[in-house]
Amino acid sequence: xxxxxxxxxxxxxxxxxxxxxxxxxxxxxxxxxxxxxxxxxxxxxxxxxxxxxxxxxxxxxxxxxxxxxxxxxxxxxxxxxxxxxxxxxxxxxxxxxxxxxxxxxxxxxxxxxxxxxxxxxxxxxxxxxxxxxxxxxxxxxxxxxxxxxxxxxxxxxxxxxxxxxxxxxxxxxxxxxxxxxxxxxxxxxxxxxxxxxxxxxxxxxxxxxxxxxxxxxxxxxxxxxxxxxxxxxxxxxxxxxxxxxxxxxxxxxxxxxxxxxxxxxxxxxxxxxxxxxxxxxxxxxxxxxxxxxxxxxxxxxxxxxxxxxxxxxxxxxxxxxxxxxxxxxxxxxxxxxxxxxxxxxxxxxxxxxxxxxxxxxxxxxxxxxxxxxxxxxxxxxxxxxxxxxxxxxxxxxxxxxxxxxxxxxxxxxxxxxxxxxxxxxxxxxxxx
Numbered sequence: 001x002x003x004x005x006x007x008x009x010x011x012x013x014x015x016x017x018x019x020x021x022x023x024x025x026x027x028x029x030x031x032x033x034x035x036x037x038x039x040x041x042x043x044x045x046x047x048x049x050x051x052x053x054x055x056x057x058x059x060x061x062x063x064x065x066x067x068x069x070x071x072x073x074x075x076x077x078x079x080x081x082x083x084x085x086x087x088x089x090x091x092x093x094x095x096x097x098x099x100x101x102x103x104x105x106x107x108x109x110x111x112x113x114x115x116x117x118x119x120x121x122x123x124x125x126x127x128x129x130x131x132x133x134x135x136x137x138x139x140x141x142x143x144x145x146x147x148x149x150x151x152x153x154x155x156x157x158x159x160x161x162x163x164x165x166x167x168x169x170x171x172x173x174x175x176x177x178x179x180x181x182x183x184x185x186x187x188x189x190x191x192x193x194x195x196x197x198x199x200x201x202x203x204x205x206x207x208x209x210x211x212x213x214x215x216x217x218x219x220x221x222x223x224x225x226x227x228x229x230x231x232x233x234x235x236x237x238x239x240x241x242x243x244x245x246x247x248x249x250x251x252x253x254x255x256x257x258x259x260x261x262x263x264x265x266x267x268x269x270x271x272x273x274x275x276x277x278x279x280x281x282x283x284x285x286x287x288x289x290x291x292x293x294x295x296x297x298x299x300x301x302x303x304x305x306x307x308x309x310x311x312x313x314x315x316x317x318x319x320x321x322x323x324x325x326x327x328x329x330x331x332x333x334x335x336x337x338x339x340x341x342x343x344x345x346x347x348x349x350x351x352x353x354x355x356x357x358x359x360x361x362x363x364x365x366x367x368x369x370x371x372x373x374x375x376x377x378x379x380x381x382x383x384x385x386x387x388x389x390x391x392x393x394x395x396x397x398x399x400x401x402x403x404x405x406x407x408x409x410x411x412x413x414x415x416x417x418x419x420x421x422x423x424x425x426x427x428x429x430x431x432x
Contacts, residue, residue, distance in 0.1 A: 002261035003219045005249050006333075008226030009265035009323040011235075011273035012244075013301075013310060015335030016266045017041025019416060020057040020222050021423055023264075028217035030058025031067035031209055033252030034242040035224035036107060037078045038132040042298050044421040049298045050089070054079050055098065056222045059091060065212075067205040070103035071242060071252020073137040074149060075112075076194035083197075100198060101205035102150030103254075108162060109187050110169035111136040117173065138241040152195035153202060159192030206254020213259050221249045227265075227323040228273075228366075235366050238277025246327040264415070265329040267320055268336050269402070272301055272310040278369035281313035281349045288312040291339060299336075299421040314347040314376065317409035322362055324410060331430075333416035334406065337386055337399060338425075344381030346402060349374040350409055379405060386419040392429055 006023065008014045021043045024030050037053040043060055044050075052059070054074065056066040068074065079100075083093045111133030119131055140146040147165055151158045166184040173182075212219050223244060228234045230244045242248060246263055250256065270291055273279055291312050293300030301310040323329065340346060351358040352372040362369075382398035389395050395403075403414055417427040 003213060003221065003255060003259035004262045004264065005221040005223065005246060005260070006264050006266060007223045007246060007249070007323075007327050007329065008229075008244065009267040009320055009327070009329065009332070010226045010271055010316075011228045012039070012224075012226035013272055013274065014226060014266040014268050015418060016223060017043045017052060017057040018418060018421060018423060019264070019266050019333050019335070020220065021045075021060055022416070022426060023220055024058035024061040024064050026218060027058065027061075027064060027220040029065045029067065029209065029212045030056045030061075030220045030222055031069050031205065031253050032056045032072060032222040032224060033069040033249045034071040034244060035240065036073040036132060036134040036137070037075055037082075038134045038240065039224035041224075042421075043423070044298065045423055048089070050086075051298070053082060055082055055086065055093065058220060058222065059086065059093060059098065062092065064097070065208070066098050067203075067208060067253075068098070068100045068104060069205050069252045070101040070254055071248060072101070072104045073107050073134050073141070073242075074100065074104050075107040075133065076152070076191060076198055080194055080197050095200040098201055099203040099205055099208060100149055100201040102148065102153075102202050103205075104149045105137055105141045106147040106149060106151075106162075106191075107133040107137045108147070108166055108169075108191070109133075109182055110166045110173065111140070113173055113182060114169070135241040149198075150202060152199050155192045155195035155199065158195045159188040162191040163188030209253050209255050213255065219255075219259070221253055223249065227326055228319060230326070233326050233366075235277045235369060238275060263328055263330050264333055265320075265323055265327060265331070265412075266333045266335060267323075268315070269334050269340055269406075270315050270336070271313040271319075273313075274308055274310050278366075279311055279313055280319075280352065280369060280372050280374045281316045281347075282311055283313055287343065290343065297421075314349055314374075315406070316349040316374070317406070318349060318352055318360060318362065318374075320406075320410050321360070322366075324412060329412060331415040332406075332410065332412050333418070334403065334414055335418040337395075337403070337417050338419045340381065340399075340402070341386060342381070342383060344383075345378045346381050347376045347378055348402075348405065348409070350377045351375040377405070387425060389419050389427060390424075392427060395427070
């Protein structure tokens with residue numbers, strides 16, 4: 001009855017989608033537990049690139065059952081659009097392969113309008129949200145006035161409830177949001193049409209996951225965003241509105257911790273983040289531009305959802321150790337080792353400098369991350385194209401040294417190393 005989780009160990013965008021796609025080949029059920037279409041996973045299969053926002057990456061493996069868990073917030077229109085895109089690409093997204101939790105919450109146009117208005121009103125203090133309505137939808141959930149996906153079982157009644165929700169929200173919308181002239185009746189009709197499409201997908205996702213585990217099947221939990229964006233344990237207030245960690249996975253999937261086998265943390269061999277907030281190892285200039293790419297390739301460092309250029313920095317082992325502690329990670333997958341080719345030296349933050357000297361831990365917590373100064377370890381780079389490497393021995397000495405230094409710094413084994421975006425461009429170590 002194994003439950004394996006894939007968790008982002010940084011600020012998201014770590015390459016979880018391609019790791020989940022790989023592991024899904026050995027899984028029976030793949031379930032996403034939180035977030036909305038503010039997240040995005042890019043998976044490359046041969047010459048085809050898939051950009052997924054709501055549907056689990058496991059859908060690209062033809063044998064898996066995929067679940068959208070209770071901890072998610074769903075924009076029905078965007079889900080319907082994503083299903084149609086996948087179907088046109090030849091992917092089976094029938095109700096036999098995909099299930100939507102009746103307990104997931106619904107994003108309405110009022111949430112979108114409020115999200116955009118709130119972010120704009122912050123001016124220079126913007127948080128950097130994707131403006132996809134996720135924050136206001138989670139706020140309604142916590143306030144016990146949200147609308148859950150199970151209501152789509154009765155499309156006409158669901159349309160009425162959406163109309164009522166948008167009508168009730170209108171007086172509280174700021175002026176700039178109210179100017180969008182939301183028509184509650186038109187929104188209700190539109191959402192009623194979405195319900196007609198989506199009601200065959202509705203299910204008790206927690207029961208399905210529990211039944212699979214009871215039968216000894218492998219369940220793979222798919223994370224969105226990353227540990228440092230967690231609502232409770234991230235760089236608050238520059239965070240998302242859901243729980244992105246192991247604890248959130250169990251709650252969002254509706255299963256207990258006794259099933260856990262592996263908790264795999266995914267991290268880039270450098271660091272990125274989108275939006276505002278502290279970033280101790282952030283760098284600017286030619287090296288950052290080199291690591292970011294130009295945007296010509298799907299795997300360049302531009303947001304899958306927003307297309308915003310990502311901020312770039314060196315790998316931060318202090319924050320990686322923090323992610324290990326918060327999640328109870330058992331192993332690590334490293335992505336984008338190939339991107340470091342040609343950079344020399346390579347820098348790795350191993351401690352923070354403060355009045356008391358260097359510390360390898362977050363002595364003052366994330367609240368004071370703006371004030372810390374990174375202490376760097378310099379490592380030799382390499383001049384070799386890693387994209388054809390398929391085993392540990394195929395890597396140059398300097399690349400192996402870099403990976404082994406990460407293992408020394410964090411005290412966990414690196415089980416998977418990606419050396420390119422395609423699903424076959426991976427090096428497995430140990431029992432993987």
